[in-house]
Amino acid sequence: MERKNTTIINLLLIISLLLQACGLDKxxxxxxxxxxxxxxxxxKIDFQSKKLYRAGHIFADNRFDGARLNDFTQINDSTYQVLITPENTPINPSPWYAFKIWSSRPDTIYLQLKYRYAKHRYWPKISQNRKDWTKIESFTYNADSTAVSFKLPVGKQALWIAGQPVIxxxxxxxxxxxxxxxxxxxxxxxxxxxxxxxxxxxxxxxxxxxxxxxxxxxxxxxxxxxxxxxxxxxxxxxxxxxxxxxxxxxxxxxxxxxxxxxxxxxxxxxxxxxxxxxxxxxxxxxxxxxxxxxxxxxxxxxxxxxxxxxxxxxxxxxxxxxxxxxxxxxxxxxxxxxxxxxxxxxxxxxxxxxxxxxxxxxxxxxxxxxxxxxxxxxxxxxxxxxxxxxxxxxxxxxxxxxxxxxxxxxxx
Ligand SMILES: [Zn+2]
Known part of the structure; x- marks a missing residue:
C-alpha cells in the first residue's frame, strides 16, 4: 500500500514538473x-438593522444599498448623534457611513458622527440626489478623534450624508x-x-x-x-x-x-x-x-x-x-x-x-x-x-x- 502511494506521489510530481516545464501550470x-x-x-458579523430612526422632529434612514448607520439619538437640545460601528473586528480603520436625514420642519442642527473601533477618516459629503456630492465646509473633532461634529441645515427634503459618494x-x-x-x-x-x-x-x-x-x-x-x-x-x-x-x-x-x-x-x-x-x-x-x-x-x-x-x-x-x-x-x-x-x-x-x-x-x-x-x-x-x-x-x-x-x- 505504501509503495503504491509513493508511486502515485512520484507520478503526480513528474506530471507537475512537466506542466511547469511546458508553462501549462498557469x-x-x-x-x-x-x-x-x-x-x-x-x-460572524453584525448586520446593521435597516430602519427609519426618529429623534424628536429629526429622521434618519439607512434603508438603501450602501447605507451605514447603526443608531441615531438626540444627545442635547440641538445635537444629534449618528453611531457608526463595523461589521466585525479586528478591522482596518476605514469607518464608512452613509445615511439620509431630514426634519419635519426647517431647523439647523449639530450632527455628530460617533465611531466605535476607529477614528474619523472620511470627510463628510452631502447630496440632495445621491449623484452629485459636495464636501461639507468644516467640522470639529472630539478629543480622541473618535467623533466629529458639524452644523447642518435640515428640512423636509431628505439629504444624503456619506463618507464618499455612494456607488x-x-x-x-x-x-x-x-x-x-x-x-x-x-x-x-x-x-x-x-x-x-x-x-x-x-x-x-x-x-x-x-x-x-x-x-x-x-x-x-x-x-x-x-x-x-x-x-x-x-x-x-x-x-x-x-x-x-x-x-x-x-x-x-x-x-x-x-x-x-x-x-x-x-x-x-x-x-x-x-x-x-x-x-x-x-x-x-x-x-x-x-x-x-x-x-x-x-x-x-x-x-x-x-x-x-x-x-x-x-x-x-x-x-x-x-x-x-x-x-x-x-x-x-x-x-x-x-x-x-x-x-x-x-x-x-x-x-x-x-x-x-x-x-x-x-x-x-x-x-x-x-x-x-x-x-x-x-x-x-x-x-x-x-x-x-x-x-x-x-x-x-x-x-x-x-x-x-x-x-x-x-x-x-
Ligand atoms: Zn484596499
Missing part, C-alpha cells in the same frame, strides 16, 4: 503559501450596461455569486476573438469604502474604450478583462472592509475560501486555459490616505520584465508637475497583486488613490495611466 489554479498568511475562514451594486451594473453600446465592449457576464447571492460582474474590452491575445485584468472594490479607487478605474476604462488609432492597434494584440465589483455584499451592506463572512477579500488570494475570490480566480484561470492565453498584467484599484502605486521590486522576473517601473515613470512624465508615490512591496501577503505574479508570472500593481484626491486629479492620472499602458505594451 492553467491549473494553485494554492500559495505566504510568510504573512491570513486565516480567511468565515467569521452601490445597482449603480455599478448601470455603468457596465452603459459601456456595452461601445464596439470594443462585450456583453456583461455574471461569473459567480457572492455569499448573499449578489452578482459578480465581468466584461471584456477588445476586438475579435480572445485567442492569441495577451490579457490585462482590472479589479476593483474588494474594499467597499474605497470609492476614489473605483472612480480611477472608471476614468481608466473610459480611456480604454475611446475609438482611436492607439486603441484599435492595442486591441489587435491585447484584451482587457474587467471585474469592477468584487465585494458586492460589502458594498451594498455598507461594510467598512469585509465581505458577508467578515473576511478581508484581499487576503484570500492563496486558498480561495470566500465565494467572491473563488469565483474570480477560477474564472480567470479557466478562461485563460480555454483560449490558451496569458494574463500579462493585473491592476487592482484601491484607496488609501494618498495616491501610491504598489509594484514589485527588481528582484521579480515577470513575463513583462520591469514593465510597472517604466509605466509608472511614463505616467509621472505625462501628469507633471503631479507625481505619484511608488512603493515596491514585498511578496509577503495573499493579495491579488501577488497572485497574478505567482499564478501567471504576470506584472501587477495595486493602484491606490488618496481618500481626498480631487476628481480632476484622479481623472488626469487614470487617463494618463491608460494611454501610457497601451502605448508601452505595444512596445513590449
Amino acid at each position: 492553467y491549473v489554479r494553485r494554492e500559495f503559501t505566504y510568510t504573512r498568511s491570513v486565516d480567511t475562514h468565515a467569521k 452601490n451594486s445597482a449603480d455599478t451594473k448601470m455603468w457596465l450596461d452603459s459601456l456595452t453600446s461601445n464596439p470594443f465592449v462585450s456583453p456583461v457576464r455574471i461569473i459567480g455569486k457572492s455569499l448573499k447571492n449578489r452578482s459578480i460582474y465581468m466584461l471584456k474590452i477588445g476586438q475579435g476573438d480572445t485567442k492569441n491575445k495577451k490579457i490585462i485584468v482590472l479589479l476593483s472594490r474588494q474594499h467597499p469604502p474605497e470609492v476614489t479607487g473605483f472612480l480611477a478605474l472608471k476614468h481608466f476604462v473610459n480611456e480604454l474604450v475611446q475609438n482611436d488609432t492607439l486603441t484599435r492597434t492595442f486591441y489587435l494584440k491585447y484584451e482587457v478583462w474587467l471585474f469592477p465589483l468584487l465585494n458586492p455584499d460589502g458594498v451594498d451592506l455598507g461594510h467598512w472592509r469585509h465581505n458577508a463572512h467578515g473576511i478581508d477579500l484581499n487576503r484570500d488570494w492563496a486558498h480561495y475560501r470566500q465565494p467572491e475570490i473563488d469565483a474570480v480566480t477560477k474564472f480567470i484561470v479557466n478562461e485563460a486555459k480555454k483560449y490558451h492565453v496569458q494574463p500579462v498584467l493585473g491592476i487592482d484599484f484601491h484607496s488609501t490616505f494618498k495616491d501610491v502605486y504598489y509594484i514589485f521590486d527588481d528582484s521579480f522576473h515577470s513575463v513583462l520584465p520591469g514593465f510597472c517601473e517604466v509605466w509608472t515613470a511614463g505616467i509621472d512624465r505625462m501628469v507633471a508637475p503631479f507625481k505619484t508615490l511608488k512603493s515596491p512591496y514585498g511578496m509577503s501577503q495573499p493579495i491579488s497583486k501577488n497572485w497574478f505574479y505567482k499564478q501567471f508570472k504576470a506584472e501587477a500593481m495595486t493602484y491606490e488613490v488618496g481618500d481626498d484626491t480631487p476628481d480632476d486629479i484622479i481623472k488626469l492620472k487614470a487617463r494618463a495611466a491608460a494611454v501610457t499602458m497601451m502605448d508601452l505594451l505595444l512596445k513590449y
Whole structure:
C-alpha cells in the first residue's frame, strides 16, 4: 500500500514538473503559501438593522444599498448623534457611513458622527440626489478623534450624508450596461455569486476573438469604502474604450478583462472592509475560501486555459490616505520584465508637475497583486488613490495611466 502511494506521489510530481516545464501550470489554479498568511475562514458579523430612526422632529434612514448607520439619538437640545460601528473586528480603520436625514420642519442642527473601533477618516459629503456630492465646509473633532461634529441645515427634503459618494451594486451594473453600446465592449457576464447571492460582474474590452491575445485584468472594490479607487478605474476604462488609432492597434494584440465589483455584499451592506463572512477579500488570494475570490480566480484561470492565453498584467484599484502605486521590486522576473517601473515613470512624465508615490512591496501577503505574479508570472500593481484626491486629479492620472499602458505594451 505504501509503495503504491509513493508511486502515485512520484507520478503526480513528474506530471507537475512537466506542466511547469511546458508553462501549462498557469492553467491549473494553485494554492500559495505566504510568510504573512491570513486565516480567511468565515467569521460572524453584525448586520446593521435597516430602519427609519426618529429623534424628536429629526429622521434618519439607512434603508438603501450602501447605507451605514447603526443608531441615531438626540444627545442635547440641538445635537444629534449618528453611531457608526463595523461589521466585525479586528478591522482596518476605514469607518464608512452613509445615511439620509431630514426634519419635519426647517431647523439647523449639530450632527455628530460617533465611531466605535476607529477614528474619523472620511470627510463628510452631502447630496440632495445621491449623484452629485459636495464636501461639507468644516467640522470639529472630539478629543480622541473618535467623533466629529458639524452644523447642518435640515428640512423636509431628505439629504444624503456619506463618507464618499455612494456607488452601490445597482449603480455599478448601470455603468457596465452603459459601456456595452461601445464596439470594443462585450456583453456583461455574471461569473459567480457572492455569499448573499449578489452578482459578480465581468466584461471584456477588445476586438475579435480572445485567442492569441495577451490579457490585462482590472479589479476593483474588494474594499467597499474605497470609492476614489473605483472612480480611477472608471476614468481608466473610459480611456480604454475611446475609438482611436492607439486603441484599435492595442486591441489587435491585447484584451482587457474587467471585474469592477468584487465585494458586492460589502458594498451594498455598507461594510467598512469585509465581505458577508467578515473576511478581508484581499487576503484570500492563496486558498480561495470566500465565494467572491473563488469565483474570480477560477474564472480567470479557466478562461485563460480555454483560449490558451496569458494574463500579462493585473491592476487592482484601491484607496488609501494618498495616491501610491504598489509594484514589485527588481528582484521579480515577470513575463513583462520591469514593465510597472517604466509605466509608472511614463505616467509621472505625462501628469507633471503631479507625481505619484511608488512603493515596491514585498511578496509577503495573499493579495491579488501577488497572485497574478505567482499564478501567471504576470506584472501587477495595486493602484491606490488618496481618500481626498480631487476628481480632476484622479481623472488626469487614470487617463494618463491608460494611454501610457497601451502605448508601452505595444512596445513590449
Ligand atoms: Zn484596499
